[in-house]
Amino acid sequence: MSKEKSSVKSLLLGKWNTKTIVGVAIGAALFGVLMVFGGIKVATNTSLSSAMVVVVVVGALFGPLPAALAAGLGNVIADLISGYGFWFDWSIGNAVLGFFVGLLPLYGARIEDGVFQVKHAIIYTILCIIGNALAFGVVTPIFTVLFFSSELTITWIQAFSAIISNASILVIVGIPVLFLLAKRNARATNLSKED
Numbered sequence: 001m002s003k004e005k006s007s008v009k010s011l012l013l014g015k016w017n018t019k020t021i022v023g024v025a026i027g028a029a030l031f032g033v034l035m036v037f038g039g040i041k042v043a044t045n046t047s048l049s050s051a052m053v054v055v056v057v058v059g060a061l062f063g064p065l066p067a068a069l070a071a072g073l074g075n076v077i078a079d080l081i082s083g084y085g086f087w088f089d090w091s092i093g094n095a096v097l098g099f100f101v102g103l104l105p106l107y108g109a110r111i112e113d114g115v116f117q118v119k120h121a122i123i124y125t126i127l128c129i130i131g132n133a134l135a136f137g138v139v140t141p142i143f144t145v146l147f148f149s150s151e152l153t154i155t156w157i158q159a160f161s162a163i164i165s166n167a168s169i170l171v172i173v174g175i176p177v178l179f180l181l182a183k184r185n186a187r188a189t190n191l192s193k194e195d
Helices: 002-013 018-037 050-063 066-083 087-103 117-149 153-194
Strands: 039-043 046-049
Touching: 002 066, 018 050, 018 066, 046 050, 046 153, 050 066, 050 087, 050 153, 066 087, 087 117, 087 153
Parallel strands: none
Antiparallel strands: 039 046
16 A cells, blocks of 8 residues: 555656756746747737647656646746746646646556557546646636735636636647657657567
């Protein structure tokens, strides 16, 4: 039983080494740049952003905590680049979303081993929708009130737009990316087994 807890814990935390740290750093930087320059505006300060693909890749390769860090720190970098001030409520929301996106190994999707099937895509889709709703429908508004004590009308509009736009990118673009990564890694694994 303690082995199960340990393995779940290790799946949630990810395997931390130099490769993971570099992956999170590059992921955060890419996320930040793409949040500012790689999106189509859908509402006030909310975009249909290609940055979400970065979270998918970091989550697939390194797990939930690294994906959360890449998304959360990436949002801080985006705030820094844009020059409109820091919105830590949204940074925390993006970190929560990144964690949900990175839960892949917890339900058997092992991208590094070439394992990503239709059942994994369905679970991934459900978790992306739940993660988005929780991150931007609950967590971000709570931190908006805590940090800024401000009216939530604009936050709710932005949150609704973020939930729809993020889920669209994560599902429509993310699932093919996960299948391609798994296929590539399966080929690489088969080559190394034959050698």
